[in-house]
Amino acid sequence: MVFFRDSAWLIIKFIGVVLTASWLSLAAFSAHAINKHAINNTVINKNAVGLKNLASSQSAESSKNHVVLISLDGFRHDYIELHNAKNLARIAKAGVRSRSLTPVYPANTFPNHISIVTGLLPIHHGIVDNRFHDKLRPSKEGSYAQYSMGKAQGDSSWITAMPLWHLAEFQGHKAATYFWPESDARIAGALPTYLYHYSKHADYQQRVDQIVQWLSLPEAARPLFVSGYFSLTDTVGHDEGPMSEKTKEAVAKVDKLIGQLYDRLNALSIDVNLVVVSDHGMTNVADSHQIMVESLNIADDFTVLNNGAQVRLYAKPEVTHEQIEDEKNRLRVLAEGKFIVLNSVERDVRHSQYNARTGDIIMETAPPARFKSEGDTHVSKGSHGYLNTLPDMGGLFVASGPSFKQGKILPTFSNLEIYPALAEVMGLALLAPIDGEVKVLREGLKEQ
Incomplete structure (x- = not known):
């Protein structure tokens, strides 16, 4: 390639x-x-x-x-x-x-x-994922604009x-x-x-x-x-x-x-x-291996998006580089082998280098584990995205x-x-x- x-x-x-x-x-x-x-x-x-x-x-x-x-x-x-x-x-x-x-x-x-x-x-x-934020696009709610599946029908500028x-x-x-x-x-x-x-x-x-x-x-x-x-x-x-x-x-x-x-x-x-x-x-995948996102106590300084194989964190505008690094280190301690917080080398290998859409922090797990939010009541026996x-x-x-x-x-x-x-x-x-x-x-x- x-x-x-x-x-x-x-x-x-x-x-x-x-x-x-x-x-x-x-x-x-x-x-x-x-x-x-x-x-x-x-x-x-x-x-x-x-x-x-x-x-x-x-x-x-x-x-x-x-x-x-x-x-x-x-x-x-x-x-x-x-x-x-x-x-x-x-x-x-x-x-x-x-x-x-x-x-x-x-x-x-x-x-x-x-x-x-x-x-x-x-x-x-x-289109870096099924759902993602773009930090260069403000939303009407004061956060970042969000892409979701099919959104380019109304705004084709999501695709380059x-x-x-x-x-x-x-x-x-x-x-x-x-x-x-x-x-x-x-x-x-x-x-x-x-x-x-x-x-x-x-x-x-x-x-x-x-x-x-x-x-x-x-x-x-x-x-x-x-x-x-x-x-x-x-x-x-x-x-x-x-x-x-x-x-x-x-x-x-x-x-x-x-x-x-x-x-x-x-x-x-x-x-x-x-x-x-x-x-x-x-x-x-198995519910017995699910990782509840809420249990990670992610700081309010970040917008949290996605479940499944990855969770992406988008730092809010006032958040400093040092605060982002502190959150990465805190999450790595919490991981205990259940997931990883991608470093720059791992992001390069995945061709998911940092930009406005990929997220400041990416957490990734491996099957049969998956991230899940408390509001997600669906029981999945199969998954992808890893x-x-x-x-x-x-x-x-x-x-x-x-x-x-x-x-x-x-x-x-x-x-x-x-x-x-x-x-x-x-x-x-x-x-x-x-x-x-x-x-x-x-x-x-x-x-x-």
Whole structure:
């Protein structure tokens, strides 16, 4: 992986994303207001494209390597064997599978979904956790503004990156998203051509039908890139644990849907690459190992956020560096081996260096322990969000199609490789520096 070495390079990256996206957005939208047509919760953004004259030679119209990227939230790397996912095994045999897929830190849903479709670490794309504060943004209540899952729909400035659907749109192609986290964020004023806003009540079969329908459209209307999201295995994994019978049933349900999608895509008159991933794995947790946040008696000088694998503390404006260090030392004494307070080296390893969003103090525990607040009455038997290199945090990568080799098993690799690999498959130029680099996944790709 290629990482930014200093803040100057990060600034260059951010300026590159903003200027490129803003210039392309201006070219597409300056003459007209965004024109949307909503049908049954679907948004068709008619003016999101029309930039074929601006597309680079790497994204020529003749290159039509369609990609369908599906996320199965919380689907652990070994669920295929553990829960007998026959269809995913069949797809892997016809294509490529990795032994595991290493998530970014923390191994949570939103930072990883954004990393998969941007090739950037959370500290660079901005979504550093499922929930976090930004110390540079005051809130109306006098504290710090807080991000929570899906908030970028109303304020896309939380994200400083160019997702795959925008990469395709800005180079003259159409893209479609069905519930991918933050896919309805209006980055640089633009949305994917076809879009479904998230609803937890949406039917799973409808998602498969819609994806096939999109790819059955006439060429001029057909999306080059489609992404979809299924949350079932994560929801059940939390409630019942990764080894439970109900989790096995959830795996069977999504496996059947993916098998159906694979067969229907293969029946189309066009070639389509199906890529199935997950954002993270799942591990067993136990209430007998829970750490009550209130028992730590954290000083009022800090805003406390999150439960689960980490707790982030944000120092209030008047708090000094010495007070922050004193609180770190106090918490380390209290830890007694139940958790750690990350030092600067540990934060560097996790690519969670200090900035306005990551927190002044990060406490981290390991499974089967988890942090819990007194107001949290939910009993979880499974969880994630832990150190991303733990085996149980590993996710799924399976891909099959004309761009992938057959019967190839790859070593574990980082999910940051997915973005540049899929851009290459679709013939898209990268428009800004990223953290990901195609290394291990290169062995699974056919020569273009």
